[in-house]
Amino acid sequence: MTTFILKVFRGMPGKQYWEEFQFKRRFGANVISALMEIQKNPINRLGEATTPVAWESNCLEEVCGSCSMLINGRPRQACTALIEPIIEKTGSEIITVAPFTKFPLVRDLVVDRTVMFENLKKVQAWVEVDSYHEEGYGPLISPEKQEVMYSLATCMTCGCCSEACPQVNDHSPFMGPAPIGQVRLFSIHPTARVKHAERIQVMQTDAGVGSCGNAQNCVKVCPKNVPLTDAIASVGRDTTLQAIHDLFGLPERNP
Ligand code: SF4
Ligand code: SF4
Ligand code: FES
Structure with missing residues (x-):
């Protein structure tokens, strides 16, 4: 040949x-x-x-x-x-x-992958700042947490995970696994997590983590080995805890 x-x-x-x-x-x-x-x-x-x-x-x-x-x-x-x-x-x-x-x-x-970037906006996948003046060092992050955060941060919004996911289809509002990974990332970040409850509210909708069928195709095709199933499990736990807090009218949770 x-x-x-x-x-x-x-x-x-x-x-x-x-x-x-x-x-x-x-x-x-x-x-x-x-x-x-x-x-x-x-x-x-x-x-x-x-x-x-x-x-x-x-x-x-x-x-x-x-x-x-x-x-x-x-x-x-x-x-x-x-x-x-x-x-x-x-x-x-x-x-x-x-x-x-x-x-x-x-x-x-x-193809037009705009929807992926719109989903990142919906989950506020960024670190919120309220000013640009000198505020000194931020809170310390342990090396163990940094390692997890780094692996989540390597997501390049390529769409391979959504392509492989059976739950991402024309009949489902599910936003796919990549934004869930970013919700997990910003729940660990000491500054970004001030928005955690708002992100979890998005995760509680039909577009969120509850629509994942746990087929785990996503993690198999991710070229960056983003720990998607760990993120899905963690964000799933957070949505359940938030629902219990909401049910009993408890104050907002801090992860
Ligand atoms: S396949 Fe991996 S790198 Fe690509 S969008 Fe999904 S999580 Fe991100
Ligand atoms: S675990 Fe399965 S259903 Fe859930 S996001 Fe990954 S591929 Fe989709
Ligand atoms: S050209 Fe950037 S990932 Fe292939």
Whole structure:
């Protein structure tokens, strides 16, 4: 085998089709470099002139999440999808690439992931500051907590977890696991947690943690190994405790 075939599921909403492109195999090539080859020379496997395939990418080092797509059916980043290991693993010279299905299709491999960023706004995934004047050092955070916070903070809002989650679908308002990870992160942060009760209120809605079916697909596909199931369990406990506090009219909980 000296060549490989990139089979691209492309097109516009309601009009998608497969198109194949053939390349020489070369060391170090990845899915993005193959897409760039098509951009330079948009000729398909049948030798027909076609339009370049549209895709998104930015960092090219699995940090921004923008190149996320289905590669051989699995959600992952195209920039770190090296051709040779994929062919070795599958034993096939055909690699399929397709856009995510849980987000609105824009064109070819580009989807609109705005909903993920809107969900981050809903859970106030930031550290609130009330001024910018010098206030000295913030509260100390133990190394153990820092470690957990760091792993949660590596989320790049790529959408792989939502793509794999059976509970994220057209019939469900569930916001998916990534924002739940951020609720967990900011519940640990000593300054950010002043907003914890407000975040938990969002988690108590149909969009929140109660809609998770615990299938654990999310954690299996997360490229950053974000501890999503731990976060879901912890935020789930917090929503239950908050509900008990609300039931008995107790004051707001501080995690
Ligand atoms: S939790 Fe993982 S899979 Fe989900 S958006 Fe963040 S980095 Fe991507
Ligand atoms: S545990 Fe399952 S249902 Fe819950 S967010 Fe992860 S994939 Fe979705
Ligand atoms: S281009 Fe940023 S993750 Fe692939």
